[in-house]
Amino acid sequence: MVSQYSSKDQAETKDITTTFGSKAFTDYIPSDDAEIIKNIKNAGGIVLAKTNLPDWAASWFTYSSALGETKNPYALDRDPGGSSGGTCAGVTANLGTVGIGEDTGGSVRVPASCCNLFGIRVTTGLVSRTGLSPLLELQDTAGPIARTVEDLARLLEVMVGFDSEDRRTGAVSKKNTESYLNHLNPDALDGARLGVLRDAFGDDNDPRSAPVNNVVEDALAMMENAGATLVDPVSIPDLEKRVQETSLYITQSKSDLNSFFENRENAPVDSLQDLFDARDYHDKLDLLVDIVDGPDDPTEDSTYWENVSAQQEFQREILYTHAEHDLDAMIFPDVQVIPPTREELQSGINTAAYPTNTVIGSQSSCPAISIPAGFTDDGLPIGVELLTTPFEEPKLIELAYAYEQAVDPREPPELTPELTE
Numbered sequence: 001m002v003s004q005y006s007s008k009d010q011a012e013t014k015d016i017t018t019t020f021g022s023k024a025f026t027d028y029i030p031s032d033d034a035e036i037i038k039n040i041k042n043a044g045g046i047v048l049a050k051t052n053l054p055d056w057a058a059s060w061f062t063y064s065s066a067l068g069e070t071k072n073p074y075a076l077d078r079d080p081g082g083s084s085g086g087t088c089a090g091v092t093a094n095l096g097t098v099g100i101g102e103d104t105g106g107s108v109r110v111p112a113s114c115c116n117l118f119g120i121r122v123t124t125g126l127v128s129r130t131g132l133s134p135l136l137e138l139q140d141t142a143g144p145i146a147r148t149v150e151d152l153a154r155l156l157e158v159m160v161g162f163d164s165e166d167r168r169t170g171a172v173s174k175k176n177t178e179s180y181l182n183h184l185n186p187d188a189l190d191g192a193r194l195g196v197l198r199d200a201f202g203d204d205n206d207p208r209s210a211p212v213n214n215v216v217e218d219a220l221a222m223m224e225n226a227g228a229t230l231v232d233p234v235s236i237p238d239l240e241k242r243v244q245e246t247s248l249y250i251t252q253s254k255s256d257l258n259s260f261f262e263n264r265e266n267a268p269v270d271s272l273q274d275l276f277d278a279r280d281y282h283d284k285l286d287l288l289v290d291i292v293d294g295p296d297d298p299t300e301d302s303t304y305w306e307n308v309s310a311q312q313e314f315q316r317e318i319l320y321t322h323a324e325h326d327l328d329a330m331i332f333p334d335v336q337v338i339p340p341t342r343e344e345l346q347s348g349i350n351t352a353a354y355p356t357n358t359v360i361g362s363q364s365s366c367p368a369i370s371i372p373a374g375f376t377d378d379g380l381p382i383g384v385e386l387l388t389t390p391f392e393e394p395k396l397i398e399l400a401y402a403y404e405q406a407v408d409p410r411e412p413p414e415l416t417p418e419l420t421e
Contacts, residue, residue, distance in 0.1 A: 021064035024280035034131025051086030073413035081111030088115040106358020109370035113334035113383025125171025128163035188398035190227030195234035202336030211376040219373035246363035372409035
């Protein structure tokens with residue numbers, strides 16, 4: 001593999017400034033590459049650029065104290081999604097062949113959805129996190145972003161692997177040993193059973209959700225035309241409650257970030273509290289402010305172990321639904337609403353209330369892929385998510401590739417003076 005790629009500035013790159021989106025780290029130069037960067041370089045990949053992200057990946061939107069705001073190439077007045085928005089904006093604008101994002105709650109899939117790209121979150125533990133800043137260690141995973149499924153599969157093939165420095169990568173032993181490239185099956189939708197998770201759709205009466213639903217319905221029809229059987233609807237009992245009960249950001253993220261700072265000799269801060277006291281973060285990052293107020297030790301919170309246990313129960317319910325209906329994957333919108341405008345973001349959007357469905361996969365440690373569903377009447381990209389059971393990444397690649405061959409969903413953004421400056 002020889003490819004030009006952009007890496008989210010969350011991955012450390014040897015002798016190249018790595019900011020993690022934070023102005024406190026604008027002079028931070030790592031002495032070593034992140035493990036996945038080593039793997040890609042060894043395979044012939046060339047780091048073309050480091051890309052923007054919100055400080056410490058703590059938002060669904062891409063504005064940072066270090067690098068400013070990133071625009072959506074399809075609508076410059078709108079956000080490209082986050083937290084891997086810089087990577088997705090660059091890849092969809094053809095500034096690099098492929099990109100690396102990182103997905104804790106949906107930070108690969110949300111911007112892929114907003115930017116007409118393919119992006120996959122793997123089962124937690126298949127990809128090393130060594131050299132990537134954490135947000136929530138139980139959920140963090142890097143993932144490839146690409147304009148085509150073949151490019152995505154090629155990059156994923158290089159990224160997946162055991163790392164003795166990341167104990168969670170013991171999960172690699174469960175991986176199917178066959179190459180992901182052997183799963184580029186154009187006929188995979190023929191006979192596939194897809195469960196439509198209607199509880200994850202937005203309200204048709206909401207002007208922000210109705211355009212999303214319309215595009216997703218068209219994508220479902222195209223999958224059915226390609227031979228898929230839609231099991232419509234399927235459900236996960238108490239879905240909204242489960243999403244709330246399995247959220248761990250406020251209890252665990254502070255501890256994970258503090259450990260990251262402590263393990264770097266040349267880090268300019270010792271703790272998240274130091275960043276907060278110096279106001280070295282973007283003032284719109286409400287989630288980061290909430291995280292700072294969390295416990296230094298997550299086990300100090302009486303609900304912590306209940307929430308961890310709830311994640312395991314969440315996964316069991318997803319597995320049960322797949323088995324009950326003999327599904328290959330569940331399907332639903334990545335995000336229930338159209339990408340927000342910069343004006344809406346400046347007015348204030350509560351991160352915790354943003355209606356993204358990507359947390360279903362993240363908080364159950366199930367793999368999921370975002371695929372381009374199409375465009376609204378106003379030309380805004382919409383993504384649809386396929387979610388399956390742990391270690392079934394080959395199935396997701398098969399389904400996404402078959403859809404891509406049947407639909408050809410890629411439409412590059414129109415070049416404008418703003419994009420070519």
